[in-house]
Amino acid sequence: MNATVRRLLYLGILVLYLLHNDLWLWDDPRIVLGLPIGLLYHIGFCLAATGLMILLVNYAWPSELDAEDEEQAA
Amino acid sequence: MTTIIIFCYLGLVLCIGVLSNRFFRGTGEDYFVASRSIGPFLLLMSLFGTNMTAFAILGASGEAYHTGIGVFALMPSGAALIIPTVFFFIGTRVWALGKRHNLLTQVQYFRRRWDSDGLGLLLFVVMIALLIPYLLIGVMGGGITLAQVTKGQIPQWAGGLLICLVVLTYVSFGGMRSTAWANAFQTLVFMILGGVTFFVIVDKLGGLDSALAQVAAAHPELLIKGDNISPIKLLTYTCIPLSVGMFPHLFTHWLTAKSARTFRWPLMFYPLCIAIVWIPSVLLGIFGSIDFPGLKGAAANSVLVKMIDLHAPGALAGLLAAGVFAAIMSSLDSQVLSISNMFTQDIVRHYRKGDELSEKAQVLSGRLFVIAIFAVTYVLSLVSARSIFALAVWSFTGFAALFPVVVAALFWKRSTKYGAFASVLTVAALWCYFFFQGWKIPGYTVGMTGVMPVVVILAASAVAMIVGSLLTKPPAKSTVDKFF
Numbered sequence: 001m002n003a004t005v006r007r008l009l010y011l012g013i014l015v016l017y018l019l020h021n022d023l024w025l026w027d028d029p030r031i032v033l034g035l036p037i038g039l040l041y042h043i044g045f046c047l048a049a050t051g052l053m054i055l056l057v058n059y060a061w062p063s064e065l066d067a068e069d070e071e072q073a074a
Numbered sequence: 075m076t077t078i079i080i081f082c083y084l085g086l087v088l089c090i091g092v093l094s095n096r097f098f099r100g101t102g103e104d105y106f107v108a109s110r111s112i113g114p115f116l117l118l119m120s121l122f123g124t125n126m127t128a129f130a131i132l133g134a135s136g137e138a139y140h141t142g143i144g145v146f147a148l149m150p151s152g153a154a155l156i157i158p159t160v161f162f163f164i165g166t167r168v169w170a171l172g173k174r175h176n177l178l179t180q181v182q183y184f185r186r187r188w189d190s191d192g193l194g195l196l197l198f199v200v201m202i203a204l205l206i207p208y209l210l211i212g213v214m215g216g217g218i219t220l221a222q223v224t225k226g227q228i229p230q231w232a233g234g235l236l237i238c239l240v241v242l243t244y245v246s247f248g249g250m251r252s253t254a255w256a257n258a259f260q261t262l263v264f265m266i267l268g269g270v271t272f273f274v275i276v277d278k279l280g281g282l283d284s285a286l287a288q289v290a291a292a293h294p295e296l297l298i299k300g301d302n303i304s305p306i307k308l309l310t311y312t313c314i315p316l317s318v319g320m321f322p323h324l325f326t327h328w329l330t331a332k333s334a335r336t337f338r339w340p341l342m343f344y345p346l347c348i349a350i351v352w353i354p355s356v357l358l359g360i361f362g363s364i365d366f367p368g369l370k371g372a373a374a375n376s377v378l379v380k381m382i383d384l385h386a387p388g389a390l391a392g393l394l395a396a397g398v399f400a401a402i403m404s405s406l407d408s409q410v411l412s413i414s415n416m417f418t419q420d421i422v423r424h425y426r427k428g429d430e431l432s433e434k435a436q437v438l439s440g441r442l443f444v445i446a447i448f449a450v451t452y453v454l455s456l457v458s459a460r461s462i463f464a465l466a467v468w469s470f471t472g473f474a475a476l477f478p479v480v481v482a483a484l485f486w487k488r489s490t491k492y493g494a495f496a497s498v499l500t501v502a503a504l505w506c507y508f509f510f511q512g513w514k515i516p517g518y519t520v521g522m523t524g525v526m527p528v529v530v531i532l533a534a535s536a537v538a539m540i541v542g543s544l545l546t547k548p549p550a551k552s553t554v555d556k557f558f
Contacts, residue, residue, distance in 0.1 A: 039143040042151035046349035065334035
């Protein structure tokens, strides 16, 4: 379970990386929610990156580092 | 009034730095990595504050003035994904190795990892050379800001000197703890004041809709990526944030963490913080085209300060200029401290013959090197007239191209010191070549195709690491076992 989730989250990084290239909005001058859509998309991208990082920290954390840390402290 | 507020702010930062000196334990480890005691909030603020400099405030607005909204896609958006990813895979592991082997610097790690003094020395020289343009933008940014908000009463040279003296004082006093405290305070200041600046100026422009409508009428090309940025440039620009994997100042900050879990906050909230700082900078740079049309090249570096001066004069201008200073100083301090750390540990202490250097002498050596580095940077800032954005991108390019070195060190047991040598020398040679090409042609990309030089140097560096390692004898098992 953990390994699968971890792999999926790593895949999520790759997918997000590809989505960074918003070719479909390149020349789109629309203003959406008060902002140029090309800018709004990338603000959304930052929020998506935040979400992915929260998932990574909670479900793919390198727990061996915590174990090593506790060992050293002991 | 503006000048008084700026001086009060600088005095406050000095006080915080000097106060933290009361917690100084008098050891080299405390001076350089705060005895590895920094908690999650301070780590987030110091990692973020260190990475956001004049580049993110003045450089971003200056570049957005010319290029439009595409600047946000080029830098902060890509960085929002890549930087925390690097922290996740690289930073946490570096921290663990640092704690296990009592590491204080990046050079120390690579020297021990590949058992090579020569490699350590080469990396020291290359990294200092790459960091100088980065330091330069801070000193230049400080000078520009002060000259602008005081309407030339304080010339650029004096502003740069003032920034150097303030940072020099608090870094010398308390080392890393002082730097982390001052960074956290200043990061909060520039995030809050950045937002305030944005709302005040946008209000004066008649609101966001009205400001955007004015830009759409006069410069519609700034509201799309269009011809300002090519798709290949956007794609290849994402290599630039890899530089955080090799920045000596971030490496040092990683080592200050109290535990692996301390990294959780910086990982989760870094993308949010980056958006908070860059959105106002980019939009205000674009809005600058309404009030100050026709600025050429590096002159756009000061567009944000000009906007502040026009729309929010007096006390508010002083506060907002203080926000710009906060961004600048919160980077300068860590950069200078990490350089002095490397000089003390990797040159003075490592090559010293006879008795071990005392803790007091280590701190003194660090302080003296801080002064020397500031003197060199300050003199260079007096003769440099380059775009802040361009200077920073060249510095980032070099560090990003060194990324294969840290990846190989952490994840590839078979990598050898010769592979690392080949990689670093390839970066040095290609960086110099492309830098001189770029010096002649503003906005230079490889063969003017839109491909950023970083991609070519990074690829060559990775190939050199792989080929150099495979063609040479594997490293000794005893050395590898220490690090895996």
